[in-house]
Amino acid sequence: MLDIDNLRVEFTRYGRGGKRTTARPVNDLTLDMRAGEILAVIGSSGSGKSLLAHALLGLLPANARISGVMTYRDKALTPKRIRKLRGREIALVPQSVAHLNPLVNVGRQVYRAARLSGQCCQTAATRRDESFERYNLRDTVRSMFPFQVSGGMARRVLTATATAGDARLLIADEPTTGLDEEAARSSLEYLRRLADGGKSVMLISHDLEAALTVADRVAVIYAGSVVEIAPVFQFRENGHIRHPYTQALWDALPGRSFTHIPGNQPAEDDDRPGCSFADRCPRVRKQCRESAPEMRTVEANRVRCHHA
Numbered sequence: 001m002l003d004i005d006n007l008r009v010e011f012t013r014y015g016r017g018g019k020r021t022t023a024r025p026v027n028d029l030t031l032d033m034r035a036g037e038i039l040a041v042i043g044s045s046g047s048g049k050s051l052l053a054h055a056l057l058g059l060l061p062a063n064a065r066i067s068g069v070m071t072y073r074d075k076a077l078t079p080k081r082i083r084k085l086r087g088r089e090i091a092l093v094p095q096s097v098a099h100l101n102p103l104v105n106v107g108r109q110v111y112r113a114a115r116l117s118g119q120c121c122q123t124a125a126t127r128r129d130e131s132f133e134r135y136n137l138r139d140t141v142r143s144m145f146p147f148q149v150s151g152g153m154a155r156r157v158l159t160a161t162a163t164a165g166d167a168r169l170l171i172a173d174e175p176t177t178g179l180d181e182e183a184a185r186s187s188l189e190y191l192r193r194l195a196d197g198g199k200s201v202m203l204i205s206h207d208l209e210a211a212l213t214v215a216d217r218v219a220v221i222y223a224g225s226v227v228e229i230a231p232v233f234q235f236r237e238n239g240h241i242r243h244p245y246t247q248a249l250w251d252a253l254p255g256r257s258f259t260h261i262p263g264n265q266p267a268e269d270d271d272r273p274g275c276s277f278a279d280r281c282p283r284v285r286k287q288c289r290e291s292a293p294e295m296r297t298v299e300a301n302r303v304r305c306h307h308a
Contacts, residue, residue, distance in 0.1 A: 001200045002033040002056075002169060007068035009051050009060065009224075013269070023268035026051050027224040029068070030295055033169070038191060038201040040211035042249065043221035047265065049204045050095055052221075053171045057092055058082035072169070087116045091167035095174045095204075097154035100146040106157045107132070107142025110164050117165025124164070131160035134190060136183065152178045159187055163194065170194060173204045188214045209253050220246045223265045223276040226295070229302040242301050242308035244281045275306070283307055 009026035026048040033039050043049050054060050056070065058079055070077040072085070082090075091113075101109055110131055114124035132142060135156035146154060155178045162170060172191060176184035188203075192214040195201050205211050211218065212232055219229045220243065228243040241247050251257045263280040266272070274289040275281070281288065285307070293306045301308075 001035045001073060002202075003069075003071040004029060004031050004052075004056075005069045005071075006030055007052070007055060007070065008066065009048070009055055010065045010067075011063060011268075012065075021269050025224050025268045026055070028292075029221070029224060029226055031219045031226050031229060033200045033202060035168075035200055036195055036198050037216040038195045038203055038214055040203045040205060040208075040215035040218045041221060042205060042208050042211060042218055044206060044265065047221045048224040049206075049221055050173055051224075053092060053173050053202070053204060056082075056171060057086050057090060059092075087113065087167075088118060088165070089167055090169045090171065091117075091162040091165060093159050093162040093170070093172040093175045095177065097146065097151060097158060097178075100154060100157065102146050105143050105145050106149065106154075107144075110142075110157065110161045113161045114164040117167065119165065127164045128160075131164045135160050135187070152180065152183065155179055156183065156187075163190070167199070169200045169202070171202045171204065174206070175203070176205075176207070176210065184210070208249050209255070218246075220249065224268070225276065225304065226302075227277065227304045231300050234301060240299070240301075242298055242303040243277075243305050244283055245277050275304075 007026055007029040008024060011023045013021045013023055015021060029048065029052060041049050041052065055066055075081065100106065107128060111124050111128045114127040119127060137153065137156055137160065141149060141153065149157065159175055175187055179187060188210065191201050191203065203211055203215060212235055215232055217229060217231050219226050222245050228246045230241060230246065233239050234241055235250060241250055248261045251259050261280050266276055274291060275293055278284045278288045287306050293304050295302055295304045298308050
């Protein structure tokens with residue numbers, strides 16, 4: 001369904017005295033998605049998760065430079081093709097409620113999303129009503145404007161907008177933020193049903209524990225690169241997580257040892273050679289600081305580590 005190979009996103013910055021630097025928040029990012037699966041993309045804030053979504057949808061700012069190859073259904077995702085597919089075959093549940101149009105009531109926005117996907121007027125109205133019912137939005141909410149609804153309600157409207165159409169690929173960027181436990185669980189369960197019906201869902205989240213309840217595979221991002229892609233069963237008792245950062249995320253869960261590793265991920269303009277996780281890795285060796293590891297297959301996992 002979707003293949004991303006060696007994606008890089010760069011920005012030019014100017015500091016004091018006009019000094020020019022290059023920031024690479026996404027660097028050598030490689031992953032793939034299959035029809036009918038949920039791929040959870042997990043990482044901390046600033047790891048490049050949302051930039052990945054925006055690159056796929058052509059929503060990066062004008063000063064962004066992109067390289068690498070993105071392929072959707074065996075055809076390259078060129079800027080022209082992205083514009084044609086966006087909102088139709090590829091839909092986004094954005095992270096910020098600011099993506100709602102403040103001048104249009106929320107019912108109209110959900111209806112318009114369904115119409116843009118190619119549905120007729122009657123079908124679009126039906127899909128709008130079904131979406132509002134699915135996310136526990138009362139009929140009276142349809143006539144409200146974004147400033148009149150709560151933050152959690154706005155999040156549900158965003159999800160309803162993205163799922164009202166007929167998109168084959170759904171990119172959900174932190175879809176449970178601001179939702180109560182019941183609404184969050186319902187939202188994730190519906191994404192699972194969409195995948196079971198043949199759609200592909202990219203679930204972008206920092207919440208590994210929640211993602212594991214619905215995902216088929218997990219792609220872990222660190223400092224703009226995918227360091228491991230593992231089937232969900234590898235996180236269970238008899239599984240095998242290969243990358244030290246993935247293991248650290250797993251161990252940090254309350255149900256595990258609830259521990260953390262010191263330090264922070266490197267800055268976007270840090271051009272030091274070697275593995276980006278080397279300064280925090282308990283298994284670091286000289287080779288790790290001198291050369292960046294390549295992505296390779298180890299049993300059921302894809303991992304970027306010299307010692308996996």
